[in-house]
Amino acid sequence: MASAGSASAAGLSVGVPTAAAFTDPLGTAAPVDTTGGAVSVTALGSWQLRVRGTDGGRLRSTGAGLCANGSALLGNPLGFWASGSGVTSPGSSQSPLTLSGTSQVMASGNVGGLVALAVTVGVIYRYVPSSQDQLPAGCPYSLTATIDLSA
């Protein structure tokens, strides 16, 4: 029994995340949340997802074309939290965590039993406008979040 448990706890795999997109446009008036962001974790035993973002968790534009005269880097880092069945997140929509360049725990879980299971973790990011943001019209902004999985 001890032999079976010990072998299964080491199994971990993370899938390629689906992109998270702000379906409502970024503006000056109100926060907006992403949709579509998810990552699949296959695990047996306890697992933990951590996340960090480029540019200290701030959205960046190309600075060219439509974006030429605006803020290249927005003022506020994104907020984030995770959701899903069997998923525990220290952040929530009421109290998001703040994305940064340092990895921090986004979600955790524990797959019991003797067979590895896939768990889908929804990832939501929130943009909160800053009074320092100078937004050009129709300008795309993006960042890359790196999601780490560990036991």
Next chain:
Amino acid sequence: MHARKFLVVAAAAAAVAAALPSAASAQDQAVTGTTIGSTLALGVPVAATFGANLGPTDTVDSTGGVVAVTAVGSWVMRVSGTNGGKLAAAVGAACTGSTGVLNNALHVFSSATLGNFTAAGTSVSPVTLSATAAQVASGTGSNTVTLGYRHRPSSSDQFTPACPYSLTSTIALAAS
């Protein structure tokens, strides 16, 4: 019998575990968004006041005159003034004998707290205020703009002591 079943399950679990990487792994996720097409809002301007007294010898500049611009996209700010941009005396005993409407129109210039801003009128080269809206600034995105007004005395102005002068300027903001 019971013990044999358990061994089979244990072997299956170990096989699944062996098929999964045991070390931590990382994947990148794209987070993307696009700004809205365009939006513009102008806050209520703070009054501009000549802190130094108006007189026949020196030019004086106003203080205050702050106006908030909330915008996505590019914009142009234009300003016009009552009485052709000239200060008018208040009605009252203190102004009896003082010039009713001063002879020189005020000059106006702009500055801002953030970049992505261009002043059409500067303190070195201000714009002359008139009844026709004239561009004093342009920019992209939100900003806090300060409009300064300058009074330059005319030799034809006649002042009585403590006579209040004022005008109303109208600030217009438009997308560009």
